Amino acid sequence: MKKSVAAALAAVFIFCGCQKKSAERSAFFAMDTFCTVVSDSSTEQIEKVINTCSVNLDAYSGELNSFNENTFTKNEYIYDITEKTFALNDEFGDNVDITSGALTVLWGISSDSPAVPENTDISLALDTIGRENIVLENATVKKPLSTKLDFGAVAKGYACDLVYSECEKSTADYAIVSLGSSSLLYGKKPDGTDFRIEIKNPDGDAPLGMITTSECFVSTSGGYERFFEADGKKYCHILDTETGYPTESDLVSVTVICYGENGGIKSDFLATDIFLGGTKNLKKHLSRDDYKIVAADKNKKLYVSSGLDFEINLNSGYSL
Numbered sequence: 001m002k003k004s005v006a007a008a009l010a011a012v013f014i015f016c017g018c019q020k021k022s023a024e025r026s027a028f029f030a031m032d033t034f035c036t037v038v039s040d041s042s043t044e045q046i047e048k049v050i051n052t053c054s055v056n057l058d059a060y061s062g063e064l065n066s067f068n069e070n071t072f073t074k075n076e077y078i079y080d081i082t083e084k085t086f087a088l089n090d091e092f093g094d095n096v097d098i099t100s101g102a103l104t105v106l107w108g109i110s111s112d113s114p115a116v117p118e119n120t121d122i123s124l125a126l127d128t129i130g131r132e133n134i135v136l137e138n139a140t141v142k143k144p145l146s147t148k149l150d151f152g153a154v155a156k157g158y159a160c161d162l163v164y165s166e167c168e169k170s171t172a173d174y175a176i177v178s179l180g181s182s183s184l185l186y187g188k189k190p191d192g193t194d195f196r197i198e199i200k201n202p203d204g205d206a207p208l209g210m211i212t213t214s215e216c217f218v219s220t221s222g223g224y225e226r227f228f229e230a231d232g233k234k235y236c237h238i239l240d241t242e243t244g245y246p247t248e249s250d251l252v253s254v255t256v257i258c259y260g261e262n263g264g265i266k267s268d269f270l271a272t273d274i275f276l277g278g279t280k281n282l283k284k285h286l287s288r289d290d291y292k293i294v295a296a297d298k299n300k301k302l303y304v305s306s307g308l309d310f311e312i313n314l315n316s317g318y319s320l
Contacts, residue, residue: 049159052077067141068101068148074140081151081158082134082141084262088269089131095276096269097241101148102128107246109237110152114228116235122244129241152237156182157219157268164217164264174215182219182268194309199294201316202252208296209312211255217263221271222253238275249278253296257308267291279303 052063052075067073085098102125108114117125128146135142143149151158156179163177167186174187176195185195195216199208202224211218223236223246235246254275258267274285274293282303285293292305300318304310312320 049077049155049162064149064151069145071145072140072142076139078149079136079139079141081154081265082149083136084158084265085151085154085269086131086134086136088266092270092273094131095241095273096153097129097131098149098151098154099129099131099133099143099147100239100241101150102146103239103241103244104150104152105148107235107239109228109235109246110226114230114235116230126241126244153221153272154265154268156180157217157264157266160184160217160264160268161262164261181221181225181271182217182264184264185213185216185218187215199255200253201313201318202296203317205317206315207313208253208294208302208316208318209310211257211294212309212311213257215259217258217267218255219258219264219267219271220253220255221275222251223247223249223275224252238272240276247276249275250298251275251278251295252298255294257292259290263291 063073063075064078067075067078073079082098085096089096103122104110106117106121106125128144128148130147133143133147134149159179160177160182163175163184164186167175167184172187174189175184176186177184183197185197189195194212194214197211197213197218199211200220201208202222204224221238223234223238226237227234227246229235238247238249239245240247251274254271256267256270256274258264258270270285270291270293274282274295279295279297282293282295285291286303286305288305289307292308293303294305294308294310295303296318297303302312302318302320304320312318
């Protein structure tokens with residue numbers, strides 16, 4: 001078995017950033033990716049989310065791992081991220097299921113020892129999954145002991161939302177926070193130009209193209225970054241809670257651009273949701289006004305939302 005070394009690579013590359021006040025740029029590895037921030041307050045917010053919401057199988061023993069071994073918690077971050085994810089489930093469906101932690105641990109794809117589980121173990125893990133197992137009441141999250149939460153599909157976007165709130169309280173002209181697969185592009189650049197985002201090619205060669213946009217949140221989901229191989233078959237880290245196995249979507253990459261408050265968690269959620277849904281469910285997403293997407297399939301075709309300022313790279317090997 002071989003674990004992908006691409007786990008530390010950013011899915012969206014960000015070019016520049018500054019603030020009205022002098023800001024120090026810092027970088028660190030967390031939530032299975034390389035993070036870059038432009039202010040101390042941003043770092044503090046991200047570290048809070050890491051310490052609370054990470055279910056990293058090898059490194060962290062934070063609040064979420066503690067809650068997963070118990071039946072209730074009053075942690076404000078866990079309550080907030082759960083409530084907001086359930087609101088997104090109400091709007092978009094249950095493909096993204098944060099109660100899938102037992103399945104995540106069973107496969108261990110982000111750990112140092114991933115393995116294909118026995119079918120009986122997968123069935124037992126599936127029995128613990130379901131939104132009906134979670135009760136939100138009086139700022140408390142309650143669940144059965146067997147149900148485990150996994151915020152992997154929303155935590156980075158949620159962290160970006162917290163940084164956005166900090167930026168709104170600050171004197172920042174603009175700021176850029178890159179958490180690998182989720183990023184915040186905040187404010188307006190001093191030269192008056194829009195942000196430009198280079199979208200990574202799933203094949204690792206020339207970028208797919210360039211998005212030009214105003215302030216927004218950007219998240220990317222794909223099976224090419226974290227995976228392992230067993231008996232000649234690749235298994236990506238995105239799990240299908242219907243089958244209990246890693247998804248076999250015909251999409252290879254989905255980038256989602258969202259705008260406004262709570263756009264971080266929404267973009268992160270949707271990137272995974274759309275990836276799981278595959279090309280057969282793309283049409284309903286391509287005409288939305290509240291978010292935009294760029295998706296790539298296994299046949300090297302790109303799908304781009306109407307109204308999105310996207311310039312394809314003719315050397316990418318993909319076509320519209």
